Amino acid sequence: MSYIVVYNKDKCTSAAKCMGIHPELWSEDADGKAILIDGKLNAASRRYERVIEDSELEAYKQSALICPSYVIDIVEPASKKSILNINPTKEDEKDKVPVIQASYDSNAEWRMDPKGFFTMKPFPEEGVIRVRYYGEDHALKVVVEGKNAEDIYNTIVREGFVSSLAHAAYVGSELMKVEIALKKRLAYVQDDPLPE
Ligand code: SF4
Structure with missing residues (x-):
């Protein structure tokens, strides 16, 4: 089975997590943004894409899940649906979650x-x-x-x-x-x- 890695370089925040754990899959441009090695730019979506096989899936999954900006996705070619099974909260909804005041009673x-x-x-x-x-x-x-x-x-x-x-x-x-x-x-x- 094959999958497509979809990478939104425009939104990459240069956190370098992906290339830190998988330097064989990601390199770094002059601005510190990740480059998807062997990825091709989809001009319509402005995303970089790379078709991968089952054997490569785990490493790309790790790259996607460690990315703090959620700019790496992996989709099924036919449905174009993500296989990552995550549901990141949108930026404008983050102030709706509860706030817990931190405390510690050492005794x-x-x-x-x-x-x-x-x-x-x-x-x-x-x-x-x-x-x-x-x-x-x-x-x-x-x-x-x-x-x-x-x-x-x-x-x-x-x-x-x-x-x-x-x-x-x-x-x-x-x-x-x-x-x-x-x-x-x-x-x-x-x-x-x-x-x-
Ligand atoms: S981990 Fe995400 S934000 Fe950081 S460099 Fe890689 S793609 Fe960019």
């Missing part, structure tokens, strides 16, 4: 992750971040070393060093602070705000 809600805990620190001279992972017995188990937050928190999740969503979110947000401290050579103290 009532904080739970120790049974998998353990982490300490982390930037090492600007070496250009790396090191995260120490301690198990529930408080013994140091392993050091995770990386150059950015994304590599490190994905490694921590992949290795199964966290078991709660709240703890994973904490590690991700704290690692972003470490990455900023590393790049800007700021003093970093875990759980404290970064210096202005």
